[in-house]
Amino acid sequence: MSDDDGLGLAALLLSAAGSLVDRIDEGVARRGYGGLRPAHGFAFVRLSRGGASVTELAEHLGVTKQAAGQLVDELERKGYVRRGPHPADARARLVVLTDAGRACTRAAEEAAAEAAAEWAGVLGERRLAELRRSLGEVAPPGPIRPTW
């Protein structure tokens, strides 16, 4: 009954997303990168494209720049990122991944691929691709925000 209404769809989506995120997070920890939360992984995704300013990161994550700043502090303390001067804007500082940060990003990608492979085992490649396609059509662009 709750599986063919909108609320059931939301529950399904939340459950699937939560499960996938948890598996990735756990896979990252299993690879030796403990003390990281899912939000860090999405920060890595953004930073791996040549770095970003704190403000850009904040927009990417859908939080205030103060919150993004704290997150960067934490990653810097753990040695995953480094704040450097911004080449084109003296107000800004460019946050870039360190070698450890890049290694951790790879670990996250591996863990994610592993989780996706499990799903492919259940659904088959074809239906997984279709799932991805459908989600792409309904998912809005914009920041990756924690769900509720």
Added chain:
Amino acid sequence: MSDDDGLGLAALLLSAAGSLVDRIDEGVARRGYGGLRPAHGFAFVRLSRGGASVTELAEHLGVTKQAAGQLVDELERKGYVRRGPHPADARARLVVLTDAGRACTRAAEEAAAEAAAEWAGVLGERRLAELRRSLGEVAPPGPIRPTW
């Protein structure tokens, strides 16, 4: 590039889930039930099946019973639920929806159906059903937890 790996899939899922949840929440508010958060909606879903104890609710939501108790406090203060004696266990108290609570539950279902209809408009009924089916196969049973 980020759309065909596991991390991209997670982002898509999170984005879609977040969007749907936001729309439902907003739809509920638009119908006159302000000050409610998505978690309340999922609590309503559980309570609408004849009520539940605080502990059952906690399990359903994947939080501690203390947290569930606070949530019930809040809903009680706003007049959506009532704590009554439990018919079979004097330790427990049965949390049931009031008339306002049932009306609000209906509003949430309407808002969810509305959002789902929008998705059906994009994907078509057939692909939406397929989406739901695939999600049902990969989503674990268990509590509805906030994602990351």
Added chain:
DNA sequence: CGCTTCCGTCAAGCGGCTTGACCATTCGAC
């Protein structure tokens, strides 16, 4: 009966986030 288990609540504290204020730098109109 008495021991263990379970329900609900009180109390304290934490973690991640927000709003508000501020300085330094840059941009744009004049």
Added chain:
DNA sequence: GTCGAATGGTCAAGCCGCTTGACGGAAGCG
């Protein structure tokens, strides 16, 4: 050029939802 407005980053304070810990009361079971 110069000056005001906009923007990047940070400090500070506080909030809110949640957690851990501890406890009384009731149930279950030998």
